[in-house]
Amino acid sequence: MAYLLGNPNCMESLRKDITDLQGAIIDVFSRAGAVRYPSWKFPNKVSCDLDLVALLEHYDYVENDPECTQHSHVMLLELVIDR
Template identity: 75%
Template sequence: MAHLLGSPACMDSLRKDLTDLQGAIVDVFSRAGPVRFPSWKFPDRAACDLDMVALLEHYDHVPGDPEFTQLAHAVLLELVIDR
């Protein structure tokens, strides 16, 4: 599995999953209102206040930087847990 860390295909799939999860969360929030709980990944912020667009833009595959790409992959996995 370690050979998949930083894989563009895996990261793209995670990004799509996060987008789908965020869409479901926004749908629930529109009906019930935001739920104020700390984010698992960013405990200093409320989970409902995370700017997912900015996070998805920042943590992306960078072809010339495998170290950052692997970090970004791990962060995307953590954001799935956070959602």
């Protein structure tokens, strides 16, 4: 599975998953209110206060930079867990 690390299709799928999860979270928050709990990935921030748009822009596929792309892929996986 390590050969998939940094694969642009996998990363795009993760980005869509994060967006879908965030949409579901916002739907629940609109009905039950926000849950103020520390983020798993960023423990110094409250999870509902994370700027996911900025995070998704920052952690993206970078052509000709496999190390940065692999790091971004891992960060996207961790954002799925954080959601």
